[in-house]
Amino acid sequence: MAATAVISLHQDLRPLRIREFRIFWVGHAVSCLGDGMVPLVTAFAVIGQGGGAVELGTVLAVGMLCRLVATLIGGVVADRLPRRRVMACADGVRCLSQLSLGVLAATGHGSALVLAVGNAVYGIAAGFHGPASKGLMPSLVGKELLQQAAALQSLVRSASMIAGPVVAGMLIPLVGTKAVYFLDSGTFAVNFVALLMLPAATARGMRGQSFAADLVQGWSEIVSRRWVAANLVVHALWNFGMAVFFVLGPVLAQQRFGGAAAWGVVSAGMAVGALVGGVIALRWRPRLPLVAGNLVLAASVLPLLTLWLELPMAWVVVAAAVGDCCMILLNTLWDATLQRVIPEQVLSRVSSYDFLLTVVSMPLAYALIGPLTEQIGTSGVLLAGAALVAVPCVLVCLLPAVRGITGPQRAVEPAPRPEATAEAV
DSSP states (O other), X not given: OHHHHHHHHHHHTGGGGSHHHHHHHHHHHHHHHHXXXXXXXXXXXXXXXXXXXXXXXXXXXXXXXXXXXXXXHHHHHHHHSOHHHHHHHHHHHHHHHHHHHHHXXXXXXXXXXXXXXXXXXXXXXXXXXXXXXXXXHHHHHOSTTHHHHHHHHHHHHHHHXXXXXXXXXXXXXXXXXXXXXXXXXXXXXXXXXXXXTSOOOOOOSOTTSOHHHHHHHHHHHHHTOHHHHHHHHHHHHHHHHHHHHHHXXXXXXXXXXXXXXXXXXXXHHXXXXXXXXXXXXXXXXXXXXXXXXXXXXXXXXXXXXXXXXXXXXXXXXXXXXXXXXXXXXXXXXXXXXXXXXXXXXXXXXXXXXXXXXXXXXXXXXXXXXXXXXXXXXXXXXXXXXXHHHHHHHHXXXXXXXXXXXXXXXXXXXXXXXXXOOOXXX
């Protein structure tokens, strides 16, 4: 039995046997640690300058807005230029941005305006990095290992969301925000070097087209596939519904469970659930990935239901863990499906629209949840959020186009890595 488990684990980790993916994954893991530190160090940098909720909200909103806009541009750029080069440039910018903020913090010049500009630059770089990263994956591992590769990336992202805040939280009281900014800068420098170690490959985009034509082509790739368009709508509604949990959850934790410490336990449960989801995603390869993934995602309604039912905190923690586990499973199956089915020359643009259209619903929800709560009450908003999370996930599985997407056959051996094409660096 133990031998079978070892063999199975060996098969699940097959992407790591490919040198190029292994280099990418190590760099990705280190930079994810940097990503995990950014929200905490940003918050305490603003607070350290005498700012409050308004200033912090402005800094975070500027960063997110810049990332959303840059994601569309980044999708076009990543389909035109070598993706490795786009990612390396993006991480080089993030490295310099965090280094600059560290220097400014050390010299006492880290005002809220400076932090907003730094967060904007960071968000722009992240917007270019994301679509390029999604588009690069098929050339690193081949079509057959995309889900395992996505699961391995998810594992390190989930771990970084635990380790990043812990590391930043320990360092800030001891050495201040400047040291965390310097460490954060170093993580992106490591990934910059790792990306330069990857083999170069030619761009597959159509350089003769205009920027606008490239955007239109990316949009056409989505609307011509009902299964993509339907899932984007569902996932946008899911994000809107789950925003209710992140807005009302801390408020109800303060009222019912004692405050920030209780919400911290809930957040820890979510992180553990995400790690478990990444482990399961390594092994679970359903025949109908989008049907299975969306049905699983429907179970992420549990955290909202526990708050609506006013259950004890232990139930909320368990439900939050289950919810994040389900989210990671869906994300892994979705990313692997897009990377396997969408033509590689437009994959970055499709990925950029995917991010933009599904994430943009969250800030909208954040703006509306407060007024809605005043109108229909906390219970009504929780129930409405639960409906937006669960019902569309079930209904989308009824579409023939969604049921028609099947998973790859399991391969005994890793697919041979496509040969890299020489490129001028």
